[in-house]
Amino acid sequence: MNVSRPAVHPVEAPPLTDGDAQILQRVRMKDIQGMPGTPGGLALRLLQLAFAIAALVVMISTSDFTSVTAFCYLVAATILQGTWSLLLAGVDIYAILVRRSLRNHFVVCFFTVGDGITAILTFAAASASAGITVLIGNDLNRCAENNCASFETATAMAFLSWFAVSPSFLFNFWTMASRRG
Amino acid sequence: MNVSRPAVHPVEAPPLTDGDAQILQRVRMKDIQGMPGTPGGLALRLLQLAFAIAALVVMISTSDFTSVTAFCYLVAATILQGTWSLLLAGVDIYAILVRRSLRNHFVVCFFTVGDGITAILTFAAASASAGITVLIGNDLNRCAENNCASFETATAMAFLSWFAVSPSFLFNFWTMASRRG
Known part of the structure; x- marks a missing residue:
């Protein structure tokens, strides 16, 4: 029996392990703060949440919204x-x-579409409220009988929430494009 | 004199030409309709222009805007x-x-930023106008003394212009990301 035949021996495969390590390193290198699954991404989400809640609370605190x-x-x-x-x-x-x-293609795609839709809706709401607030305050000068300060604060908070969503959307879209491009 | 020495003869370099052809082919393959420099991209630009002009003309045709x-x-x-x-x-x-x-990195970057800014401004203007139009028409019921139809048309045209800008922005951003990602 020829025990020195290489095919019979169970051999380890160091090149494969090296390849895995390289892929892992490359993925890690592209983990920019702000992308989903990073502390930066979590911070962005908490900011969006905080500003959205602030806008909501301020707006529903007015009686005539x-x-x-x-x-x-x-x-x-x-x-x-x-x-x-x-x-x-x-x-x-x-x-x-x-x-x-969180680099699965479907997950990133889902996050991108969701972020895009919520960002557009929040921005549209903020812009519409800003238009009305400016109309009441500057064009009609009826701030005395309206809660202009509350309307302005809620609008500003909604804009800030949108400011926090935009980087999430752009990061996700960037991830999607650089994977598939 | 040794005329058969290869370094003396002016030789053509077929591998370089092959490489160029390959690069050219790869760039051509990624030329999706709608990107800058394509007929689809031009069509998007003309749509944006047409809707923006329509919104402008309809709005300034009202006396009280x-x-x-x-x-x-x-x-x-x-x-x-x-x-x-x-x-x-x-x-x-x-x-x-x-x-x-038009695949120079700075050109694509410039187009992306420009498209992003104009898209945001147009969308904000359209949303604010929509807010005011709904306020006049539905909330205050004062369409009789205002040009509601013109305001609504101008708002709709501005939204359509934004709809035409968004693909341009996304295509440019995608190009930027898939080159650098």
């Missing part, structure tokens, strides 16, 4: 934005705790 | 959008005529 459609729309948009950001913050916390990279 | 800040802002935003789209349509026509690929 229901008389203006744009303000009702702002309330609806901030509820949607807050829910989405809360869910994604949960996903980020999970990913950070179990040290899992 | 100056009394509402949001409508003045819509006029300014559509002028900016129209100018930008006109310039880029010119660049696209030039690129198509001389068959030049």
Whole structure:
């Protein structure tokens, strides 16, 4: 029996392990802060959530927001934005705790579409509210009989929430494009 | 004299030409319709321009748009959008005529930033105008004494212009990301 035949011996495969390590290193290198599953991404989600809640609370604290459609729309948009950001913050916390990279193509695609939709809705609501607030305050000069300060604060908070969503959307879109491009 | 020495003879370099052809083919394969320098991209620019001009003309045809800040802002935003789209349509026509690929990194980066800014401004103007139009029409029921139809048309045109800008922005951003990612 020829025991020195290489095919009979169980051999280890060091090149494969090296390859894995290289791939792992390359993925790690592309983990920019702000992407889903990173502490930066979690911080963005918490900011979105905080500003959306602030806009919502300030707007519903005014008694007459229901008389203006744009303000009702702002309330609806901030509820949607807050829910989405809360869910994604949960996903980020999970990913950070179990040290899992959220780089699955479908996951990134889903996050991108969701971020895009919520960002557009929040921005539209903020812009519409800003238009109404400026109309009441500057064009009609009726701030005395309206809660201009509250409307302005809620609008500003909605804009800040949108500012925090935009990087999430761009990071996700970037990840999607650089994987498939 | 040794005439058969290869270094003395002027030799052609077929491998380089092959490489060029390969690069050219790879770039051509990624030329999706809608990207700058393609007929699809030019069509998008012309749509943006047409809708921006339509929104502008309809809005300034109303006599009382100056009394509402949001409508003045819509006029300014559509002028900016129209100018930008006109310039880029010119660049696209030039690129198509001389068959030049607009894939320089700085050019793509410039187009992406410009598209992003004009898209955001146009969308904000359209949303603010929509908020005011809904306020006048539905909340206050004062369409009889206002040009509701014109305001609504101008708002719709501005939204359509934004719809045409968004693909341009996304295509450019995608190109940027897939090159650098």
